[in-house]
Amino acid sequence: MQPAHLPKVRIVRLKQRSGLILARLAGAKVAKGNVIIFLDSHSEANVNWLPPLLDPIAEDKRTVVCPFIDVIDFETFEYTAQDEGARGAFDWKFSYKRLPVLPEDEKNMPKPFKSPVMAGGLFAISAEWFWELGGYDPGLQIWGGEQYELSFKIWQCGGKMVDAPCSRVGHVFRKFNPFPNPGIGDYKRKNFKRVAVVWMDEYAEFLYRLRPKYRNIDPGNLSEQKAIRERLKCKSFRWFMEEVAFDLPEKYPPIEPPDFAAGEWLSLTYYKDIRLKEWNLCMDVESGNDGEPVLLDTCHCLGGNQLWKYDV
Incomplete structure (x- = not known):
């Protein structure tokens, strides 16, 4: 579908509710540009937001770039800028977390700085690199875990990910999920299990210790995802933890120390x-x-x- 007043815009309508992940894949498949930019619907791009996302990709197609995500109030739509920035991370229950910007990167602000994990909703990626990585795992359902799957894949398979402080996009952080479960059970647990089995190697055990029920979840067919990792000769998750997210265990220990x-x-x-x-x-x-x-x-x-x- 092509709106008459927006000749360069194409609207892709899915026949049924498929969730964020498959909807993004559907859009990416018909995109014609050299760079694919993903944005949540409940976001607003700020002034001159695009060039800082494109510059690092022009220098290296395997660089994925995320904007600084500012906050748009859920009730008033008041816009609040993020000042200091942070690096994306996770804890061992797969909750999204943040790490401080490294001292050497603080000195070079506002240049882009490396980040282990993306927040998920907003980023730019070379179309060639996105499809070389296999895009999103189509076995992931609705939403949840896709930011980890893509982040691990980017780093472990020869790319890198940076945050660009000069690119600002506001995001409405909703206080509730406006859509009911589509009747497919706890899809997020299955998503997390797929990501853990394919990309985390022995580190998946830390996730299972905190989420014992994950051990018995059937992640479905993983042959295509494992083949991508083998084809691209991707590095181990140990490499990711030692070279990319080296300070994560100090902030979010795999085995939490006892309470004080x-x-x-x-x-x-x-x-x-x-x-x-x-x-x-x-x-x-x-x-x-x-x-x-x-x-x-x-x-x-x-x-x-x-x-x-x-x-x-």
């Missing part, structure tokens, strides 16, 4: 946050002002407004 202090409902953890047991909720204050109320918010393991000290 524990009560019936709350624990002071290794990350120096106070969290509700069995839930990923931490005591949080919105600012450092005296008298601020203490709230419960999602644990981010970055200290700051969730940093607590326990004196004995």
